[in-house]
Amino acid sequence: MKTNLLLMLSLSALLAACSEKPQTIADYRGKVDNKPYDVKFGGDRAKWEAQLRSRVANQNEYRRMP
Amino acid sequence: MARMKFLCDAERCINCNGCVTACKNENETPWGMSRRHVVTMKDGVAGERSISVACMHCSDAPCMAVCPADCFYHTEDGLVLHDKDQCIGCGYCFYACPFGAPQFPHEGAFGVRGKMDKCTFCAGGPEPDFSDEEFKKYGRNRLAEGKLPLCAEMCSTKALLGGDAQAISDIFRERALNRGHGGELWGWQQAYGSDGKPEPGPAGGTKK
Numbered sequence: 001m002k003t004n005l006l007l008m009l010s011l012s013a014l015l016a017a018c019s020e021k022p023q024t025i026a027d028y029r030g031k032v033d034n035k036p037y038d039v040k041f042g043g044d045r046a047k048w049e050a051q052l053r054s055r056v057a058n059q060n061e062y063r064r065m066p
Numbered sequence: 067m068a069r070m071k072f073l074c075d076a077e078r079c080i081n082c083n084g085c086v087t088a089c090k091n092e093n094e095t096p097w098g099m100s101r102r103h104v105v106t107m108k109d110g111v112a113g114e115r116s117i118s119v120a121c122m123h124c125s126d127a128p129c130m131a132v133c134p135a136d137c138f139y140h141t142e143d144g145l146v147l148h149d150k151d152q153c154i155g156c157g158y159c160f161y162a163c164p165f166g167a168p169q170f171p172h173e174g175a176f177g178v179r180g181k182m183d184k185c186t187f188c189a190g191g192p193e194p195d196f197s198d199e200e201f202k203k204y205g206r207n208r209l210a211e212g213k214l215p216l217c218a219e220m221c222s223t224k225a226l227l228g229g230d231a232q233a234i235s236d237i238f239r240e241r242a243l244n245r246g247h248g249g250e251l252w253g254w255q256q257a258y259g260s261d262g263k264p265e266p267g268p269a270g271g272t273k274k
Contacts, residue, residue, distance in 0.1 A: 028139040030149025031192040035142070036210040039195045051212035058228035059218065060237040062244065 068123035068185055069125070069144035070209075071231040072218065073198070073238055074117045077245070081106055081116035085217035085226050092188065092216045093205025099169045101185040118217070118226045120185035121146060121167035129159035129168060144231075145187045150203045155179040187228070188215040196226055 037048035057063060079109045081104050089095070102120040127146045130138035138159075156177055159167040171180035181203075190207030193200035200207060208216060218228030218252035227234040 003263070005254040027136050028149075029136040030139065030152040033139070033141065033147065034195060036189060036195070036207070038210075040210055040212065048212055052209075052214065052229065053233065054263045055212070055219070056233045056237075058233070059214075059224055059227050060240065061224055062240055 067243065069231040070123060070226040070229065071144070071234065072118075072120065072122065072187075072215075073227045073234045074119070075225045075227070075241070076117050077247075078223040079104070079118060080225070081221055082222065084219055085118045088216045088220045089185070091187075091273040092208075093136040094201075095169075095183065096171055098172055099183060101167075101169060101183065103166070115270060118221075119165050119167075121163075121187075121215070122165055123185075123187060128162040128164070132158045136157065139192075141189065145189050147186055147189060147191055147204075148182065148184070149192050150181040150183075153181045155181055157182075185215075187215070 014044075035043070035045070037043060037045050041048040074164055076112050083104050086100055086102045086104060090100060093101065095101060102118060104118050106114060106116045108114045123144060123146045125144065127138065127140075130140075130146060133148075134156060135152050135154045137148045137150075138149055138150070140214045141147060155170065157168075160166070160170065167184045168182045169184060170182060184206050187210035188206055190200045190210065191204035193203060195207050195210045202219060206216075209215065213219065218226045221227075227237055
């Protein structure tokens with residue numbers, strides 16, 4: 001029990017620095033932009049990402065050509 | 067999907083300027099302005115290399131840091147975009163940018179600076195997606211259509227890659243493995259020589 005608790009605490013302490021700090025600037029004073037997947041993809045980010053992944057794959061001719 | 071980036075393979079770029087033309091046509095940028103440039107090193111001598119350069123959508127963007135009007139913002143995909151209505155055309159971003167990405171229209175007899183214009187990764191701007199206003203100010207929003215920047219997608223030799231940084235790095239790595247060299251991309255050694263001294267230019271003088 002004690003070992004588990006210790007393990008959990010140490011893991012949470014270790015992984016605490018694994019997050020990425022947000023790079024959005026706080027003092028941006030312009031208009032708010034909508035997300036690129038809001039209009040055509042109905043807000044479905046996963047669908048938009050899948051579409052982009054297939055477009056990226058088209059840039060690799062080793063995979064594109066037989 | 068984390069971070070959108072461009073990657074130009076100097077081993078493949080043939081200085082055709084197709085990316086420049088495609089960008090200009092797609093975004094209908096005015097005369098005298100180009101969001102993308104092809105830069106050639108060692109022009110006309112052995113070892114000549116060209117790379118296509120535009121906004122690199124820096125993670126810690128200097129343009130954003132120096133802008134007195136705070137008109138820049140980062141999208142959640144790492145793109146550096148700006149609000150032209152907020153831009154005052156001061157030109158600080160042009161001085162701060164190491165890639166010469168910010169462009170200014172030269173309107174009027176005295177070359178008065180207008181609103182800054184730069185590569186948007188074909189992602190438009192803060193106006194509503196697909197609106198006329200967005201197109202007039204920022205050009206086409208291909209990203210919202212599920213497409214990548216046209217410069218990269220139409221590159222005939224696939225020297226210019228665009229998209230998720232991890233995905234295009236994987237493409238480049240596979241390419242470098244297949245050809246057995248070129249993993250170094252372009253950089254200090256190709257620009258300045260292996261001994262750290264500039265290599266002789268075409269006219270015999272040193273090339274800076």
